[in-house]
Amino acid sequence: MTVEGTTTCAVSGGGPAGIMLGLLLARAGVEVTVLEKHRDFLRDFRGDTVHPSTLELLDELGLAEALEALPHRKLTAVRMGTRDRALVEADLGLSSSRYRYHHIAMIPQWDFLDLLVAHARRYPTFRLLMGAETLGPIRQGPAVRGLRYRDADGEHELRAVLTVAADGRRSDLRAAAGMVPRELGAPMDVLWLRLSRRPGDREGVAGFLGKGEMAAAVDRGDYWQVAFVIPKGSREKVRAQGLETLRSRVAALVPMLADRVHELDDWEKVAFLEVGLDRLPRWDRPGLLAIGDAAHTMSPIGGVGINLAVQDAVAAANLLAGPLYRAQADPRRFERTLDPLLVRRVQRRRSLPTVGTQLVQQMVQRRVIGRVLDEGEEPRLPALLGTPLGNRLLSRVFARIMLYGLLPEHVRTPERTVSSGG
Numbered sequence: 446m447t448v449e450g451t452t453t454c455a456v457s458g459g460g461p462a463g464i465m466l467g468l469l470l471a472r473a474g475v476e477v478t479v480l481e482k483h484r485d486f487l488r489d490f491r492g493d494t495v496h497p498s499t500l501e502l503l504d505e506l507g508l509a510e511a512l513e514a515l516p517h518r519k520l521t522a523v524r525m526g527t528r529d530r531a532l533v534e535a536d537l538g539l540s541s542s543r544y545r546y547h548h549i550a551m552i553p554q555w556d557f558l559d560l561l562v563a564h565a566r567r568y569p570t571f572r573l574l575m576g577a578e579t580l581g582p583i584r585q586g587p588a589v590r591g592l593r594y595r596d597a598d599g600e601h602e603l604r605a606v607l608t609v610a611a612d613g614r615r616s617d618l619r620a621a622a623g624m625v626p627r628e629l630g631a632p633m634d635v636l637w638l639r640l641s642r643r644p645g646d647r648e649g650v651a652g653f654l655g656k657g658e659m660a661a662a663v664d665r666g667d668y669w670q671v672a673f674v675i676p677k678g679s680r681e682k683v684r685a686q687g688l689e690t691l692r693s694r695v696a697a698l699v700p701m702l703a704d705r706v707h708e709l710d711d712w713e714k715v716a717f718l719e720v721g722l723d724r725l726p727r728w729d730r731p732g733l734l735a736i737g738d739a740a741h742t743m744s745p746i747g748g749v750g751i752n753l754a755v756q757d758a759v760a761a762a763n764l765l766a767g768p769l770y771r772a773q774a775d776p777r778r779f780e781r782t783l784d785p786l787l788v789r790r791v792q793r794r795r796s797l798p799t800v801g802t803q804l805v806q807q808m809v810q811r812r813v814i815g816r817v818l819d820e821g822e823e824p825r826l827p828a829l830l831g832t833p834l835g836n837r838l839l840s841r842v843f844a845r846i847m848l849y850g851l852l853p854e855h856v857r858t859p860e861r862t863v864s865s866g867g
Contacts, residue, residue, distance in 0.1 A: 452478040452572070453773040455592050455605035457579040458612030459486070461554070462737030462754035464561045464573075466609060468506075469762035471571035474861030475769045478603060479571075480594055482578040482612075486555035493554055493670075494663075494748030497546035498850045499755050504545065505856040511560055518551040518666045522649030544849055549650075551665055554751070581621040582608060582733065588782045589732035592618065604779045606772045607765065607788070608733050611758070614721060616739035622730055626723040629807060631744055632815040633659075634680060637716040638671040638695065640705050647701070655698045659817055662699060669702060671695070672718075672745065676818045680717055688712065720744055722806060724799060728792040732782045736761055736791070741799045744806040746814075752850065753798065759854040760794045766858045798851040805846055 454470055456463045459481025467479040495517075503512050565571040576596050583591040583602055591604040610618040619626075642664065653660045659674040673695060675683055683691060688709060696703035709715065724741035728734060737754030768787060772778050845851075 449602045449604065450478075451591075451604045451779065452476050453605065453769050453778070454478070454607045454609065455603050456480065456609045456611055457592060457594075457618045458610065458616070458737070458739070459483075459558070459573065459575070460611060460613060460737065460754065461558070461561075461751045462739075462758045463609070463611035464558055464565065465755050465758035466611065466736065466761055467571055467573070468561050468565035468568075469759065469856065469858050470766055470769065471565055471568035472506075472860050473762065473766035473770060473858040474570060475766055476570045476773055477572070478574060478605075480574045480577040480579055480592075480603075482576070484576040486558045493551050493557075494751065495550040495552050495557065496749070496752040496848045496850075497544055497548070498848065498853045499752045500546040500550060501544065502755065502759060502854070502856060506564065508560060508564060511564075512550070512552070515552060515556050515560065516666075517553075517556075518664055520549040520551060520649050520664060521547065522647075523652070524647075524649065525652035525654065549748070549848065551663065557751075579612060579618050582618060585780075587731055589622065589730060590779060606732075606769060606778050606781075607783050609761070610733065610735040610739040611737050611754075612739055614723075614738040614742040616735065618733075619725075619735050619739050622733055624725055624727070624730065624735060626725045626742070629722040629724070629803060630810075631720040631722045632677050632810055633674045633818055634677055634720050635718040635745060636673040636675060636680075636683070636691075637718060638673060638709060639714065640669045640671055640702050640708055642666065642668050643705075651699075651701075653698050654813075654817060657818060658694060658698050659814060660695065660698050662702065671699065671702070673698075674814065674818065677720070684712065688715075691715070718745065722803060722810075724803065727789075729785065729788045731785055734761065734788050734791060736795075740792070740795075741803070743802065744810065746806045746809050747802075747846075749802055753795075753802065756798065756850060756852075756854045757791070757795050759856060761791045763854065763857040764790050764794065770861070795852075801851045802846060 453476040456467055456477060456479040459479050463479050467477045470477040503509055562573060574596065577594045580593040580595055580600065582589040583593060583604065589608050591602060592608050593600060593602050610616045612618055648664050650664065651662045661672045663670040692706040692709055696706045721742045722744045725735055728740045736757035738750065740757065743750040743753060768783060772783060
């Protein structure tokens, strides 16, 4: 039996984009329902790199102190090199930067989401449905009027003025609406490993280049989160070679962790990430908007995914909170579609940072990762980058594009006190 409900904005997906959008809309007095198909946020090896652009947004929402109280690691140092020599050593402190935050905060995504949800629940127009799997859109002619979902009690319909697909790179809602992303290609996949961190270990993020191999080790405080990069589609080949071979390869490539690779004693401790890079040519349909990974899947290069998703949510709230707030007072709101040209402004606003960041990722994939993995080249960088000037230049470019973003958003929505029901 189908039970019908209503909301002003229905958001499919309880990740960073969906929860941030829900928080901002509810803060602005808009009735919003966020649906998450899982019953909790506890999934490992999700995007945990919270960049300065996102830290500034949390500060604008008055959440900086609450975030500081969460267990997390602050990273400012980035090193990339072979086992014998450093190719790049960059300090991301950037004390002269005009931005307030000059570090990456490594925060488990479940803690980050719990923080946002706790704040969002202060507003009576916010509703989060866990264990609610989106089945598809409700259509009225060419327009989307909400979504259908399934939970423990059965199947339901949720009518909405605007429906948002924020349900990730394999968005079911996006697929059901016939929105197909353009594949940009990626030469690699990633094996995620967890190895213990010991007193005296270096701090920060370290990248390692070898002949035909690459890895990155991220300091998580009491352990190292290691991304072991493999050629695209080679997962089964790596498994067939056995754990001992993988341990030997990691030990040779990342010598600082060679004395603890024995901790990888089961394939259950090796998580797999199928790397993708794509984006939708058009993020909207009448009554429907895609944001975050549902609109553009990012490569793990730079750890930008969670931050671009949050920026999309802020831009969408800034542009649409006012019209949605006014629309929920209209008795015929579920028979009308929010102005498509207005909804399309979200994509126009976010196109520059999305396309620009992906172009940088594509360049790194072609000129560094692809050459090392596919051609087995000896790792090398342009001579300029090996100089102090080159290091500073690389640090500035990396920080501007990856950490602060090409078009950082700021919270422009008002905070309204309203009762549930408008």
